[in-house]
Amino acid sequence: MDSPAIYENRNTMIKHYASLITNPNNPRILEIGIFRGEFVDYIVNNCNFLSIDGVDLFHGITCSGDVDGNNVVNYDVGRSFTELSEKYKNRDNINFHKCPSIDFLNKSPDNYYDIIYIDGDHSYQGVKGDLMYSFNKIKNGGYIMGHDYEMNMEKARNVYYFGVKEAVTEFCTEYRQKLLAKANDGCVSFCIQIQK
Numbered sequence: 187m188d189s190p191a192i193y194e195n196r197n198t199m200i201k202h203y204a205s206l207i208t209n210p211n212n213p214r215i216l217e218i219g220i221f222r223g224e225f226v227d228y229i230v231n232n233c234n235f236l237s238i239d240g241v242d243l244f245h246g247i248t249c250s251g252d253v254d255g256n257n258v259v260n261y262d263v264g265r266s267f268t269e270l271s272e273k274y275k276n277r278d279n280i281n282f283h284k285c286p287s288i289d290f291l292n293k294s295p296d297n298y299y300d301i302i303y304i305d306g307d308h309s310y311q312g313v314k315g316d317l318m319y320s321f322n323k324i325k326n327g328g329y330i331m332g333h334d335y336e337m338n339m340e341k342a343r344n345v346y347y348f349g350v351k352e353a354v355t356e357f358c359t360e361y362r363q364k365l366l367a368k369a370n371d372g373c374v375s376f377c378i379q380i381q382k
Contacts (some may be wrong), residue, residue, distance in 0.1 A: 190377075191367040196253060196333065197228055199369040199377060200303065203329050204233040207300045212236045214299045216323075218287045218316055219306030219333075221250050222261055223270045230280065240270065242306065244284040253333075254341045254372025255267040291299065291319040299324050302333035310349025317357040326382040335376040341371030354378070 193199035201247060207213040217226050217326040220242040228370050242265035251258040267284055274280040287306050302320045305314060313332065320330050334348045354376055358364055362381075369375035 188364075190365045193235075193369040195371045196225070196331075196369040196375040199367055199375060200229065200301065200331065201232050203331075203367075203377060203379075204229075204235065204301060206235075207328075213301055214327065215239070215300045216241065216294075216302045216320075218242075218290075218302065220244070220266060220270070220282065221248060221263060221305075221322050221378045223273075225253075225287075225303070225305070226270070226280075230274075233263070235279070238281070239290075240280075241285065241287050241290045242267070242282075243286065244282070251344070251373075253307075254343075255337070255346055256341075256372060258344075286317055287316050287377075287382045291323055294323050295299050296322045297325050300328045302330050304330065305334070308334050308348040308350060308376070310373060312354050313348075313350050313353035314357065317353060321361060321380065324380045326380065328380050329366070330380055331375060331377045331379055333371075333375050334373045336374045338370045338372050340372075346373065350376075359373050 210268050214237045215235050216239045218241050220240045226240050246264050247260050248263045249260050270282050302324055304316045334350045336351050363378050365377045367377040
């Protein structure tokens with residue numbers, strides 16, 4: 187089995203794979219788990235895209251660190267929904283959805299997205315559900331990515347234990363997929379190119 191490609195960070199990874207999408211209208215991208223919107227802002231400003239959907243519960247106070255798992259803050263993600271909706275109100279192709287990710291994926295068309303980035307519920311069950319439901323929604327040859335796959339202690343100051351790696355490993359086995367790449371932020375991201 188080939189070793190996964192290694193990227194310095196998730197920004198360079200998603201920018202690279204977004205540039206490889208061959209459809210003439212540019213990629214449709216879905217991000218699950220928005221928090222304050224820093225990553226969606228990066229995608230908007232650095233990747234070619236036809237449309238971006240952002241899905242989150244957008245309810246209550248949520249605790250999260252930065253991409254390396256450092257600088258942990260508590261933030262009212264309901265405020266994120268309001269701020270991001272206002273920020274992109276004149277962009278019809280950038281939309282935010284306040285609902286559970288599984289509900290959103292259930293209503294989405296099959297074979298619709300070119301990239302789905304999972305960074306919501308980090309439990310094993312949450313990630314496994316997002317992966318399974320995303321499989322039908324991603325185009326053949328598209329990319330399912332996600333955050334918090336494992337820790338890179340060269341950048342992280344804290345150790346977190348999530349269910350992401352276990353869920354990704356099981357998903358790849360059950361759906362006959364393989365890990366294509368990793369991005370070495372403190373909280374490592376993964377990338378799977380979906381082959382149907």
